[in-house]
Amino acid sequence: MAAVPATDSAETLYAAARAWRDDDPDPTTRSELESLLASAESGDEAARADLADRFVGMLEFGTAGLRGALGAGPNRMNRSVVIRAAAGLTAYLKQEGRAGERPCVVIGFDARYNSDVFARDTAGVVVAAGGRALLLPQPLPTPVLAFAIRHLGADAGVMVTASHNPPQDNGYKVYLGDGSQIVPPADADIARHIAAVEHVADVPRAHEGWETLGERLLSDYLDAVVTVVDPSSPRDLSIVHTSLHGVGHGTVHEAFIRAGFAAPVAVDEQAVPDPDFPTVAFPNPEEKGAIDLALARAREVRCDLVIANDPDADRCAAAILDPATGDWRMLRGDEVGALLGAHLVARGVERRDVFANSIVSSRLLAAIARAAGIRHEETLTGFKWISRVEGLRYGYEEALGYCVAPDLVRDKDGVSAALLLAELAAGLKAQGRTLSDLLDDLAAEHGVHATDSFAVRVEDLGQIDTLMGRLRAEPPSSVAGIDVVRLDDLSRGDGGLPPTDGLRFLLSDDSRVIVRPSGTEPKVKVYLEVIEPVHTRDDLSRSRALAETRLASVRADVERLTAL
Template identity: 40%
Template sequence: MTWKSEWIKWSTHKELPSQLKKHMNEMNETEREDAFYKQLEFGTGGMRGELGVGPNRMNIYTVRKVTAGLAAYIEENGAEAKKRGVVIAYDSRHGSEEFALEAAKTLGAYGIKSYVFEELRPTPELSFAVRYLRAYAGIMITASHNPAEYNGYKVYGEDGAQLPPTAADAIITHMNKIENELVLQVKEERELLSQNLVSYIGENLDQVYLDYVKGLQLNSDETKINLHIVYTPLHGTGQTLVPQALQNAGFQHITIVDEQKNPDPNFLTVSSPNPEEAQAFQLAIQYGKETGADLLLATDPDADRLGVAVKNNSGDYVLLTGNQTGALLLHYMLSQKQEKGILADNSVMLKTIVTSELGHAIAENYGVQTVDTLTGFKYIAEKIEEYKGDKTFQFGYEESYGYLIGDFVRDKDAVQAAVMIAEAAAYYKGQELTLYDGLIQLYETYGYYKDSLTSFTLKGKDGAEQINRIVNRFREHPPAEISGAAVEKIEDYQSGKRINLLTAQQERMDLPSSNVLKFWLQDGSWFAIRPSGTEPKVKFYFGVRQGTNVESEERLKEVKASVINAVKEI
């Protein structure tokens, strides 16, 4: 297949929608090659890409192709799997509702039933619905926190978690057998309804899910009544559940950012609907200053990630990192459970390999085991399933603003996290402290852990090649020292080896293969390199620990500068 032959195939397809035809006519040569030189990649994280025409873009035909691959996989697993069906949800992005229906229409052509949410819903509710309805799989149409020109397609297994590699590979095998996605057969909606191949779901399931979230509470005292919260769904799905979940937990002073309350696929009030970025909180901070709010909360478009801002000692709002929010949640839950005598002896906390070691220190203090997983919440969900009956899951999180408290969901859940961080804030307020005060207490107890993330965005074919060059250079020619500290250990998660450069000893790591490198320095600092599986980025993670805030900030700057300079020389 060449991009030009694919271009001809698409341009001569008589049933191509007029909007896609118009897009084809407006493309220059470079845009054509990028849109047609390959199939949009599908993996364990699903697929995600820019909206547009061509096999390397999100459109109805690429959605039909991956759904046909999923349908063939379900057929392989027998009549019972087909009967159990697939739950489908979608967010507020361009094309999301249309893509959800296209998925149902494609599944229907294989005789597979779909349970489609009647309106946009968060990703965690999709995960919950798969488990609650005992469906065989789930589909979430979302591009998470990506810019407005993106959309995506995530597939969930019967356990409510994103697919493991073996299942994803099986779907890819079936997709590769499809020679022409443009001629795949689908059933129309009226046929699906008449043949009972689609059911629409919504409010009844909302209530069940919200009841589960309410059951996570550790304290129901009156301090919640005095907490003032500002919440923004950033034009996404969070508005459907987060305010109600907070109210159910006893919070009465909840102000919604009106300008960002309603769904908007263009996300016009922000440059990016990403709660990790300060600009996404600009309106929430304005509301906070006007209302004197104690806590500012923001969820991304599919409400699986939660951003948090709190007042510092100067009374200004500061954004917490994902690592800081995760540490506060972990400490609050473990301390309260220990105080109430309900912290199980066989407890385990799960985090990813690029998440701060502060969580490990906190868990160890409470006698809770820490297990590291690869980046991606599916690996945390996989461990929850593996440990069922043997270990008591307490908390799972990753530095990228993803947290899970109750395992009735098997993906990161901003609804759960919003309720629990608000409960923690109310607890501290009852002691005349803020969440920021609580964070400083953690640093004073365990050391000043500081972490950072730097990403290089490299789009297109040339960008993908440059990302490979960067990773390969660090793998094949690793640095001997970084900012005055010798590199002590290298963990190569692709080969599964941990190498101690000072002793020349090697050991195997019990984790799946992944294109990630992690370098540990002699002073305890570390950095990791990981190409994104869903965006045209290579990500560099950094972590340090020093005795004071100033020392940690300075050490973090030094390590980052040394690594970034090495990247720029490639």
């Protein structure tokens, strides 16, 4: 069924809404659409605008799969959209697979609203199409699903999750048999199969016949994930952990116990999965205030380290006691990325090993790799790219995603990253040192790499095109008084990367600015980095202060340049 552009007539919009309603297998969203349609037809302009937004187009299937607000209509997450997606994926797998073989899909889900329903719908479509569907036994972290794909020899995996998005959202993340998220051209091929579905009623669905996996899978994942730490390394470490109302609590705690650490101290108010995320404004550890309860708990129990996972536990945040202030501060994703990279180097790397991070992440990891004599690769944003780097030993992106064991999970994994960070902190503690001391070491050796980011949120997606178009048509010749010496238009593939919408400005003092639209939210994201040399260890405080001053100047000017 074709979605109706918002510019079409009211009657065309209403006809499309009626057709979608009549084809909707879910009585809840069918009733929702019926009520909205009645209000719109009676002259309610707000209802008509809402209806038009729901039918502005089909929720786009891309390299992140699907993600959007729950609700009725083609531009929302609902059973009709999910069934179409499952049918398209299964058709793609049958087309790409060997003749006569049943495609096997392993399916996971988190604890968000309708995640279990969407997972069962997917299983029913796969089974009815002659495939084999393996359903995870309970809401579990995304890394468990990513692990299961190769562990079970599946042809694809589906994880029903919206990760760190707001409570009203859900999503549908697709992996292929290599355990990595889909990339072009597979995403476009699957999208074409989805578009070929005329009516949901035409999609065969089984109501039984899939296999619900037992507890053995989670145990296998845990047995595998604890191998990221050295059995002989120190374990004396006290940790506070929060899962932010997501599904990571049980898995993380069991992983720490199996690895020989003391069980983390839980933030009880956030330990039980809750799709409303009642104690946080936004269930993303990056957001201001999200880990306040964890920090308060840390002050009570006087622990060594705070670890936070996002709701599907594929990201890992950390906080440390800052010696400069005597209070806790959250580490930036780039700081954790550098710490883990340095730790892996110290444990031993081989010349064939490769470190990688996304273009929006700090260049400090590249410096660490260079000093260690190993190759470093820069990729587009997202683990769908990072995980595919040939010879990858370690990869990260600044948005709290770390792949520390690509032979186990070819995606970001907040559980294994937490274990590795804890091993590093425990080893430093045994030496009378801290993570803050190691950050000082890295700055003294490679220079202060100060990073920052901000987002320009939009009400109308057209504003994103306007902003990006303006920066392309009238690029600044300088930023904060520093000359722009190179402009990479990433949409043209500048820099040798696959084309993507984004701009990278390199300044004469080695500062860097990257502007790109978000792939999952209505906003433009801006990433900043300055590098300040450190001539002697005694210069470290001065160099940090200079770097922060330069960074603040760059940010102020870029905020002006990106204002709507």
